[in-house]
Amino acid sequence: xxxxxxxxxxxxxxxxxxVELRCDPISGHTALYxxxxxxxxxxxxxxxxxxxxxxxxxxLPSDRFSAERTGGSVSTLTIQRTQQEDSAVYLCASxxxxxxxxxxxxxxGTRLTVT
Amino acid sequence: AQSVTQLxxxxxxxxxxxxxxxxNYSSSVPPYLFWYVQYPNQGLQLLLKYTTGATLVKGINGxxxxxxxxxxSFHLTKPSAHMSDAAEYFCAVSVRGADGLTFGKxxxxxxxx
Numbered sequence: 001x002x003x004x005x006x007x008x009x010x011x012x013x014x015x016x017x018x019v020e021l022r023c024d025p026i027s028g029h030t031a032l033y034x035x036x037x038x039x040x041x042x043x044x045x046x047x048x049x050x051x052x053x054x055x056x057x058x059x060l061p062s063d064r065f066s067a068e069r070t071g072g073s074v075s076t077l078t079i080q081r082t083q084q085e086d087s088a089v090y091l092c093a094s095x096x097x098x099x100x101x102x103x104x105x106x107x108x109g110t111r112l113t114v115t
Numbered sequence: 116a117q118s119v120t121q122l123x124x125x126x127x128x129x130x131x132x133x134x135x136x137x138x139n140y141s142s143s144v145p146p147y148l149f150w151y152v153q154y155p156n157q158g159l160q161l162l163l164k165y166t167t168g169a170t171l172v173k174g175i176n177g178x179x180x181x182x183x184x185x186x187x188s189f190h191l192t193k194p195s196a197h198m199s200d201a202a203e204y205f206c207a208v209s210v211r212g213a214d215g216l217t218f219g220k221x222x223x224x225x226x227x228x
Contacts, residue, residue: 004158033215043205045215059215091158095213102147102166102212106159 004107012113021077021110025094038088082114117142121219134193138206148189149207201226
């Protein structure tokens with residue numbers, strides 16, 4: 001079946017502009033996660049959505065970062081007033097969250113370059 | 116807060132030799148532990164996981180890992196390395212299973228012919 005998809009695969013933006021990154025999780029998966037992968041910081045958790053519960057935003061690095069999940073499926077990560085340090089690969093993952101599984105399936109990522 | 120330490124940013128082994136990638140964690144509660152692999156320009160793929168039960172877990176591609184609570188370790192092993200094993204390997208921990216993962220810095224595995 002189809003895996004997690006993300007768009008765009010690459011995004012180049014100018015410093016100060018806003019960007020939106022999209023994630024389509026595996027159909028039926030109730031949990032959705034955003035991570036950031038950069039050379040300096042490695043893999044960092046950003047935010048987690050589970051069903052209709054309030055999202056866990058504990059990993060968001062600043063208030064310029066926000067995310068929403070519409071209809072329990074597609075999610076958009078928005079970065080406002082982008083900075084050069086936001087350059088990274090943004091990874092999305094989804095999970096079925098059944099007892100004793102907790103397997104997260106990752107998408108290919110969006111490579112964001114801020115110039 | 117939990118954390119993960121992977122010893123060795125780069126590990127080089129000969130084809131056919133034992134692979135050992137080290138992972139130590141810290142967690143205030145019993146952890147859920149994972150190993151992921153990332154091939155060049157690809158996403159992360161789950162190799163294996165420890166949630167509850169048997170402490171020796173087997174994964175894909177001949178890899179296995181053993182959860183040792185007394186040593187707070189979850190080292191990844193494979194008896195015989197193959198050229199196709201060359202990749203970046205990440206150890207990760209979560210405290211509730213379904214929450215966001217905390218990753219180690221990763222270990223780049225190099226296979227020498």
